[in-house]
Amino acid sequence: MREPSKECELLFDISKGNFSIASLEGINESYLFTLAQANGLIPLVDKALEASRTRTPEDSFKETALQIKRTNFFMSAQLLYLIDLLQKQNISLIPLKGPLLSQHAYKDLSLRPFSDLDILVFEKDLPKVAHTLLKLGYESEHSLEALSHPYVLQKSSDISFVHPQSQVIIELHWKLLKSASHSLSDINALFQHSIKHNFQNTQLASLPLEEEFLYLCVHGAKHRFERIEWMNDINQLFILYKNTFNWDKLFFLAKEESYQTPYALALKILQQRYQQNIPHKKSQALMRSKTVLSLYKKVFILHANDYILKPKKEGFRWMEFYFSFQLEDTLRRKIILLRSLFFPLYIDDILRIKPLPKHLSFLYYLARFKRLLKL
Amino acid sequence: MILNKNFLLPAHIMFQTFDDEAVLLDIRTQEHFSLNPIASLFIQSIQEHKSTKASIENILNEYEVTQEALETDLKHLVEELIKHKLIEVI
Numbered sequence: 001m002r003e004p005s006k007e008c009e010l011l012f013d014i015s016k017g018n019f020s021i022a023s024l025e026g027i028n029e030s031y032l033f034t035l036a037q038a039n040g041l042i043p044l045v046d047k048a049l050e051a052s053r054t055r056t057p058e059d060s061f062k063e064t065a066l067q068i069k070r071t072n073f074f075m076s077a078q079l080l081y082l083i084d085l086l087q088k089q090n091i092s093l094i095p096l097k098g099p100l101l102s103q104h105a106y107k108d109l110s111l112r113p114f115s116d117l118d119i120l121v122f123e124k125d126l127p128k129v130a131h132t133l134l135k136l137g138y139e140s141e142h143s144l145e146a147l148s149h150p151y152v153l154q155k156s157s158d159i160s161f162v163h164p165q166s167q168v169i170i171e172l173h174w175k176l177l178k179s180a181s182h183s184l185s186d187i188n189a190l191f192q193h194s195i196k197h198n199f200q201n202t203q204l205a206s207l208p209l210e211e212e213f214l215y216l217c218v219h220g221a222k223h224r225f226e227r228i229e230w231m232n233d234i235n236q237l238f239i240l241y242k243n244t245f246n247w248d249k250l251f252f253l254a255k256e257e258s259y260q261t262p263y264a265l266a267l268k269i270l271q272q273r274y275q276q277n278i279p280h281k282k283s284q285a286l287m288r289s290k291t292v293l294s295l296y297k298k299v300f301i302l303h304a305n306d307y308i309l310k311p312k313k314e315g316f317r318w319m320e321f322y323f324s325f326q327l328e329d330t331l332r333r334k335i336i337l338l339r340s341l342f343f344p345l346y347i348d349d350i351l352r353i354k355p356l357p358k359h360l361s362f363l364y365y366l367a368r369f370k371r372l373l374k375l
Numbered sequence: 376m377i378l379n380k381n382f383l384l385p386a387h388i389m390f391q392t393f394d395d396e397a398v399l400l401d402i403r404t405q406e407h408f409s410l411n412p413i414a415s416l417f418i419q420s421i422q423e424h425k426s427t428k429a430s431i432e433n434i435l436n437e438y439e440v441t442q443e444a445l446e447t448d449l450k451h452l453v454e455e456l457i458k459h460k461l462i463e464v465i
Contacts, residue, residue, distance in 0.1 A: 201386040
């Protein structure tokens with residue numbers, strides 16, 4: 001098996017906090033920059049260079065890290081502004097990933113780049129939140145009718161808004177994970193058990209620890225952990241909370257929601273890539289499954305080939321599909337994945353037809369043909 | 376005199392330094408204000424809950440400026456910051 005490039009290994013070392021000037025020997029700095037940028041690690045590399053005083057006059061790391069710091073700052077301000085506006089309307093929300101993760105997992109808002117703001121709200125509040133975003137100048141590619149359409153709410157989990165001037169993207173979620181059907185889909189419980197983090201003098205609600213960890217495991221796995229930052233997020237949380245996690249709860253959540261494979265894959269990465277000791281026997285057993293080993297090998301190969309820098313092929317990508325297929329725990333979810341491949345149903349397809357009763361919901365798929373035939 | 380009072384950053388104000396520049400941002404209005412290095416050091420001191428007297432000493436240690444000139448500049452700065460509700464008197 002091909003070994004990862006020196007630059008890739010250096011990025012993993014930096015993400016683990018292992019860096020010395022000697023590590024730069026034989027490194028192509030321009031390639032390191034490109035790879036670090038694609039992996040979301042520029043601020044961490046910059047911090048490592050700063051700490052070791054390895055600076056060149058034209059330091060692209062420093063310049064880019066500064067730009068990320070600015071973006072993170074202004075996006076955080078935008079998030080706090082929105083939270084303030086929504087709280088005044090008695091709307092509760094939980095920010096996901098983004099500024100809050102950066103602050104609480106890395107203890108520094110500037111160390112984790114983010115390109116959008118994800119917020120979780122109650123379904124009932126969606127129209128009000130959307131209306132507030134529109135008033136602030138945000139735009140959505142979908143009609144807001146989508147946010148009160150029962151089948152869209154059932155089949156989808158989020159909708160994006162973009163501000164045309166600032167280019168800030170807000171992803172409005174009404175489900176934590178699209179396919180969650182038990183504890184993680186119980187928004188009331190998530191809000192009820194949410195924990196508070198101090199963020200810029202404001203107490204913000206955050207997902208309970210175990211739910212957040214599992215959410216990040218599933219999110220990273222869904223994207224094949226193509227970016228080192230997704231692995232690093234999990235590693236940072238693991239370092240902070242490995243002794244406070246309720247591991248039985250975490251294991252139960254993963255099992256109940258049929259996310260055992262993504263969970264075990266994330267733990268396998270922590271064990272193999274970050275040399276972490278997983279302190280839970282049942283979870284260790286999951287990590288030994290053939291599927292998890294096969295998926296881990298695929299993630300390793302992606303990084304060994306610096307896949308993230310390779311141009312993506314047009315059309316259907318079998319390898320990605322097969323990875324997603326292996327990632328699904330149950331036959332039911334594998335079938336749903338196949339259905340979404342052969343019969344993808346988009347929000348606009350659903351909106352083409354007037355709301356139907358639940359037992360006729362299969363008719364929405366006709367709208368897809370209507371679109372394909374351009375009727 | 377205004378500099379005999381102490382100040383704090385209200386909860387709706389964010390402060391961040393960017394290399395040689397610093398910014399105060401009002402979350403409620405999204406207005407932001409750039410600060411010069413001395414003003415930035417003053418705000419940092421306030422953020423660290425230092426008294427105005429201690430903040431002035433801090434700046435005098437860092438920059439070659441007379442106390443009189445500094446106090447004149449800071450007086451104008453504080454008045455501006457209060458006017459824009461970027462700091463509050465404790």
